[in-house]
Amino acid sequence: MAADAEALEQVRTIGEQYKYGFVTDIEADFAPKGLNEDIVRFISKKKEEPEWMLEWRLKAYRHWLTMEEPKWQKPQYPEIDFQDSYYYAAPKTGDKPKSLDEVDPQLLEVYEKLGIPLREQEVLAGVEGAPAVAVDAVFDSVSVATTYKAKLEEQGIIFCSISEAVREHPELVKQYLGSVVPYSDNYYATLNSAVFTDGSFVYIPKGKRCPMELSTYFRINAENTGQFERTLIIADEGSYVSYLEGCTAPQRDENQLHAAVVELVTLDDAEIKYSTVQNWYPGDEDGKGGIYNFVTKRAACRGKNSKVSWTQVETGSAITWKYPSCILQGDNSVGEFYSVAITNNAQLADTGTKMIHIGKNTRSRIISKGISAGKADQTYRGLVRIQRGANGARNYTQCDSLLIGDKCGAHTIPYIESQNPSAQVEHEATTSRIGEDQLFYCRQRGMDEEEAVALIVNGFCKEVLQTLPMEFAVEAQKLVGISLEGSVG
Amino acid sequence: MALLEIKNLHATVDDKPILNGLDLTIGGGEVHAIMGPNGSGKSTLSYVLSGRDGYEVTGGEVLFDGKNLLEMEADERAREGVFLAFQYPVEIPGVTSITFLRTAVNAVRQHHGESPFDAMDFVKYIREKAAGLNVSDDMLKRAVNTGFSGGEKKRMEILQMAALDPKLAILDETDSGLDIDALKVVAEGVNAMRSDERGLLVITHYQRLLDYIVPDHVHVLAKGRIVKSGGKELAHELEESGYAEFLEDAA
Ligand SMILES: Nc1ncnc2c1ncn2[C@@H]1O[C@H](COP(=O)(O)OP(=O)(O)O)[C@@H](O)[C@H]1O
Numbered sequence: 219m220a221a222d223a224e225a226l227e228q229v230r231t232i233g234e235q236y237k238y239g240f241v242t243d244i245e246a247d248f249a250p251k252g253l254n255e256d257i258v259r260f261i262s263k264k265k266e267e268p269e270w271m272l273e274w275r276l277k278a279y280r281h282w283l284t285m286e287e288p289k290w291q292k293p294q295y296p297e298i299d300f301q302d303s304y305y306y307a308a309p310k311t312g313d314k315p316k317s318l319d320e321v322d323p324q325l326l327e328v329y330e331k332l333g334i335p336l337r338e339q340e341v342l343a344g345v346e347g348a349p350a351v352a353v354d355a356v357f358d359s360v361s362v363a364t365t366y367k368a369k370l371e372e373q374g375i376i377f378c379s380i381s382e383a384v385r386e387h388p389e390l391v392k393q394y395l396g397s398v399v400p401y402s403d404n405y406y407a408t409l410n411s412a413v414f415t416d417g418s419f420v421y422i423p424k425g426k427r428c429p430m431e432l433s434t435y436f437r438i439n440a441e442n443t444g445q446f447e448r449t450l451i452i453a454d455e456g457s458y459v460s461y462l463e464g465c466t467a468p469q470r471d472e473n474q475l476h477a478a479v480v481e482l483v484t485l486d487d488a489e490i491k492y493s494t495v496q497n498w499y500p501g502d503e504d505g506k507g508g509i510y511n512f513v514t515k516r517a518a519c520r521g522k523n524s525k526v527s528w529t530q531v532e533t534g535s536a537i538t539w540k541y542p543s544c545i546l547q548g549d550n551s552v553g554e555f556y557s558v559a560i561t562n563n564a565q566l567a568d569t570g571t572k573m574i575h576i577g578k579n580t581r582s583r584i585i586s587k588g589i590s591a592g593k594a595d596q597t598y599r600g601l602v603r604i605q606r607g608a609n610g611a612r613n614y615t616q617c618d619s620l621l622i623g624d625k626c627g628a629h630t631i632p633y634i635e636s637q638n639p640s641a642q643v644e645h646e647a648t649t650s651r652i653g654e655d656q657l658f659y660c661r662q663r664g665m666d667e668e669e670a671v672a673l674i675v676n677g678f679c680k681e682v683l684q685t686l687p688m689e690f691a692v693e694a695q696k697l698v699g700i701s702l703e704g705s706v707g
Numbered sequence: 708m709a710l711l712e713i714k715n716l717h718a719t720v721d722d723k724p725i726l727n728g729l730d731l732t733i734g735g736g737e738v739h740a741i742m743g744p745n746g747s748g749k750s751t752l753s754y755v756l757s758g759r760d761g762y763e764v765t766g767g768e769v770l771f772d773g774k775n776l777l778e779m780e781a782d783e784r785a786r787e788g789v790f791l792a793f794q795y796p797v798e799i800p801g802v803t804s805i806t807f808l809r810t811a812v813n814a815v816r817q818h819h820g821e822s823p824f825d826a827m828d829f830v831k832y833i834r835e836k837a838a839g840l841n842v843s844d845d846m847l848k849r850a851v852n853t854g855f856s857g858g859e860k861k862r863m864e865i866l867q868m869a870a871l872d873p874k875l876a877i878l879d880e881t882d883s884g885l886d887i888d889a890l891k892v893v894a895e896g897v898n899a900m901r902s903d904e905r906g907l908l909v910i911t912h913y914q915r916l917l918d919y920i921v922p923d924h925v926h927v928l929a930k931g932r933i934v935k936s937g938g939k940e941l942a943h944e945l946e947e948s949g950y951a952e953f954l955e956d957a958a
């Protein structure tokens with residue numbers, strides 16, 4: 219495709235501006251533009267879904283038509299024309315490959331350019347003795363390669379695309395899909411319910427500890443294609459899994475909507491650790507062309523002593539709007555939220571978490587580090603709700619904001635609602651500026667300004683970054699530096 | 708050619724003249740001490756030489772190794788071999804001292820076309836330097852200057868100097884806030900760095916430090932100029948007479 223070759227050349231010249239910006243020319247198999255019941259049916263058919271799935275999608279679609287786009291969030295954005303988008307795009311690879319050898323080399327090249335850590339590249343390349351990181355690679359909207367599946371299957375662990383799960387494990391999907399984020403939840407989650415095209419499904423059976431990090435790389439690749447990922451992770455009694463999602467996107471001139479839904483369920487004594495490194499294209503210096511990232515992420519800690527830990531490193535997107543949350547139903551269940559959000563240039567972010575304490579002695583911990591530079595603006599918005607029956611519930615919240623320069627903004631909006639007098643809720647917040655004295659100290663030791671900023675900001679974020687799995691923590695540290703390039707001086 | 712040549716240097720802070728025609732020449736291998744009353748411009752001189760923002764040079768010139776120092780950015784000067792041990796070392800929360808040191812050392816190495824240290828090699832490199840300064844592994848793992856005692860901060864400054872191996876080291880009141888034992892450790896560390904090539908500029912208010920780091924030349928700074936120069940005995944004279952005579956209108 220000539221247009222894509224041209225884009226590729228354009229992106230190459232931009233090079234330094236956005237290191238991960240490029241376009242591949244794999245042909246997209248589009249559904250017609252626009253959104254209506256026929257499109258919903260088209261998607262369902264393409265995915266070879268059973269009737270109940272289609273019914274659920276249609277129910278969501280019809281409900282969506284009655285809803286209004288929310289306007290309460292701080293970042294405002296131009297109205298989205300939902301009829302001007304494609305809702306289905308898949309790379310043309312025919313049948314699913316049986317092994318990595320059968321994966322399109324162009325896809326592997328994509329991973330290379332994405333700077334996927336060498337270890338995972340080895341996994342992708344099937345190198346003998348490669349470390350155990352399973353990659354469910356999502357290219358555009360369809361999972362193309364799923365590795366280590368067999369090894370996981372031995373343990374009874376299911377890790378596959380959501381579409382495959384709908385076909386192969388309908389009983390689990392039927393039971394849990396929409397049980398944490400109902401189809402009617404909110405405007406974008408409802409839209410997602412109608413048109414989601416892919417995403418991951420994970421089921422960890424009773425008493426199993428998943429022997430490797432499960433990781434998914436997302437990438438938006440076709441022009442004007444909204445991404446509607448749907449991820450569902452179920453940790454059965456006494457099980458444990460650590461899951462990581464990370465993503466980057468090619469340089470684009472038009473805003474791209476991403477409205478994913480992630481649902482997590484933990485039963486008695488189970489734990490899910492969910493880590494996100496989000497590095498979508500933030501747009502140019504004025505925010506033009508950046509991704510809109512409107513995500514609904516929610517966990518239900520249904521079982522007693524269960525635990526969910528969200529860690530997010532948000533450096534990309536023109537607008538980020540998300541609140542990974544925990545519903546702490548089971549007695550003694552624990553919810554954690556560790557967040558680093560970096561906004562530079564014209565980026566906007568409204569992010570935070572909700573911790574809903576329902577069970578007795580439930581505990582939650584929120585550590586949020588916001589860094590704002592350029593003329594960016596960001597808001598921490600958090601809710602801690604202690605319901606009547608949550609005797610002995612405890613929450614600790616710490617929100618620190620760091621400002622670089624004097625044109626950016628940071629806001630902290632904590633909502634606390636307690637209906638139980640035995641609950642303890644603690645909130646601490648600080649706002650500081652990156653110190654001239656710190657910068658000079660680093661520069662006097664030979665570091666250039668960007669290196670100095672990266673070092674200082676990484677120190678500021680340390681508490682959060684160290685909750686990431688080791689190999690991703692290193693990547694995330696680099697990302698912190700890349701995101702703030704050009705923010706001083 | 709002298710290592711550092713300062714000629715008729717004038718500098719202002721917030722439009723207020725602080726340095727008013729300062730001349731000073733330091734040769735390789737020499738140790739110069741600058742003494743002077745509080746507020747005379749000692750720290751200002753150290754910041755002007757190291758290129759801190761906000762310290763504006765309004766006249767004169769500074770040659771470092773024959774190059775125009777004032778044209779370089781602060782980090783470039785550091786990589787070229789100008790080191791400042793801070794009067795008040797700065798805290799950087801969350802950044803371990805060893806990471807800070809490695810980042811700094813690698814920046815300088817790469818500037819000189821040397822390959823950067825990996826984490827393992829650097830531990831070996833820094834441990835050797837740290838031993839003489841009583842800097843433990845535990846201290847290296849703590850965040851830069853965060854919660855450090857006065858003595859620990861100054862020892863960390865000298866360790867940075869040893870690790871970076873500068874051509875010119877400026878020590879700004881390295882003795883302030885130190886008890887006598889801490890002072891000796893720091894002075895030994897500095898003396899170990901004396902060499903035929905390196906120049907040292909020791910800034911101090913008190914003569915005490917100069918009993919341990921014995922200078923070749925002593926200068927008195929008052930009202931932004933060098934008003935008197937002499938040998939190491941000048942420091943003792945000042946200890947007796949104080950700075951009062953230099954504070955009167957010298958005109
Ligand atoms: N950042 C600054 N802003 C305003 N005045 C300053 C600043 N730094 C130093 N000064 C002034 O410059 C003069 C010299 O200060 P300084 O160089 O710190 O002296 P010393 O180190 O000899 O005690 C003093 O009058 C001080 O008040």
Ligand SMILES: [Mg+2]
Pocket residue numbers: 749750751794879880
């Ligand atoms: Mg001073």
